[in-house]
Amino acid sequence: KAGVTQTPRYLIKTRGQQVTLSCSPISGHRSVSWYQQTPGQGLQFLFEYFSETQRNKGNFPGRFSGRQFSNSRSEMNVSTLELGDSALYLCASSPKTGRAYEQYFGPGTRLTVT
Amino acid sequence: QKEVEQDPGPLSVPEGAIVSLNCTYSNSAFQYFMWYRQYSRKGPELLMYTYSSGNKEDGRFTAQVDKSSKYISLFIRDSQPSDSATYLCAMSAEGAGSYQLTFGKGTKLSVIP
Numbered sequence: 001k002a003g004v005t006q007t008p009r010y011l012i013k014t015r016g017q018q019v020t021l022s023c024s025p026i027s028g029h030r031s032v033s034w035y036q037q038t039p040g041q042g043l044q045f046l047f048e049y050f051s052e053t054q055r056n057k058g059n060f061p062g063r064f065s066g067r068q069f070s071n072s073r074s075e076m077n078v079s080t081l082e083l084g085d086s087a088l089y090l091c092a093s094s095p096k097t098g099r100a101y102e103q104y105f106g107p108g109t110r111l112t113v114t
Numbered sequence: 115q116k117e118v119e120q121d122p123g124p125l126s127v128p129e130g131a132i133v134s135l136n137c138t139y140s141n142s143a144f145q146y147f148m149w150y151r152q153y154s155r156k157g158p159e160l161l162m163y164t165y166s167s168g169n170k171e172d173g174r175f176t177a178q179v180d181k182s183s184k185y186i187s188l189f190i191r192d193s194q195p196s197d198s199a200t201y202l203c204a205m206s207a208e209g210a211g212s213y214q215l216t217f218g219k220g221t222k223l224s225v226i227p
Contacts, residue, residue, distance in 0.1 A: 004157070033214065042219040043158070043202065056213045090157055092215075100206040100215045101146035101165075105157035 002027065004093050004106030012112045018079040021109045025072050025093030031055075032074040033103060034066060037088040046089075049074050050097035078111075086113045117141050120203055120218025129227050133190040137203035137218045140184065144205040144216070147179050149188045152200045152220065161188070193225045 005024045013019050025032050034046040045058040049068035066076040072093075078085055088110050092103035120137045127133055135149075145166055150158035164170045167181045176189040186205075190197055200222045204215040 035215075043204075043215070043217040045214040045216075048213050058214065098209075098212040100213055101148055101163045102160075103215060104160060105150075107155075107157045110155075 004091055004104055006089075006091050006106040006109050008109060009107065010110050010112075012114060013081050014114055015081055015083060017081050018077065019081060019111060021076045021089055021091075021111075023074045023076070023091030023093075023106060025074070025091075026104055029093035029095050029104075030072050031094045031097045031099070032068055032072065033092045033094070033100070034074070034076050035090045035092065035105075036060070037090055037108070038086075043090070046076070048097065055097050081113045083113050086111060117216050118203065118205060118218040121221055122219055124222040124224060126224045126226060127193055129193060129195060129225055131193050131225075133193050133197070133223060133225075135188040135190075135201050135203075135221050135223070137186050138184055139186070139205055139216075141205070141207070141216070142181075142184070143207040145208045146206045146212075147177070147186050148204040148206075148215065149175075149177055150202040150204060150217075151197075152202060154199075158202055195225045195227050198224050 031050045033048040037043045047057045052068045063079045068074045088108040090108045092105045094102045118139045148163040149161045152158045170177045174191045178187045200220040202220045203218040
């Protein structure tokens with residue numbers, strides 16, 4: 001089975017711009033979660049989507065948003081980028097919602113904001 | 115106090131050594147305990163998970179959970195250079211809290227040939 005894929009793998013943006021990241025889950029997985037990883041804060045939960053609905057959200061500002069499509073693929077959007085948004089953004093999929101212990105991660109998108 | 119504490123290391127051991135990695139936590143609602151391995155410039159890879167207290171073994175890896183002490187461990191036997199990576203502990207609750215993982219910051223391990 002193919003794993004979680006994320007595109008693009010690397011991205012450089014300027015402060016104030018917006019960015020969209022994409023995630024394709026493992027075939028058959030319907031829950032997609034997003035995490036931000038930085039050296040200072042480690043891995044932090046952003047939000048989870050299941051059946052095209054945002055089910056849960058972490059402690060991030062409204063500039064961070066996402067959506068999920070009927071084929072379970074998900075996108076994450078960050079508007080009005082700030083320098084502090086530079087991070088590795090990780091997508092994880094699991095078969096169902098409420099099963100964080102079965103999350104499998106993609107390789108991540110490394111975002112650099114200049 | 116962070117919910118999950120993990121010594122960042124770095125930890126350097128000779129090949130063949132037994133490695134012990136640990137995390138402590140404060141949230142008594144946590145019921146699932148995971149260990150992930152992350153190689154440089156890669157996403158975290160799930161090694162194993164344990165539900166509630168007890169031990170779980172998978173090859174050279176053994177996970178232990180002591181809920182009374184809020185302390186979890188991962189032991190790696192006969193460590194290999196290919197085990198050199200950052201090891202992350204992660205936890206989740208049941209029910210309403212079961213949708214997200216709370217991570218430690220990771221311990222960087224180097225196994226020297």
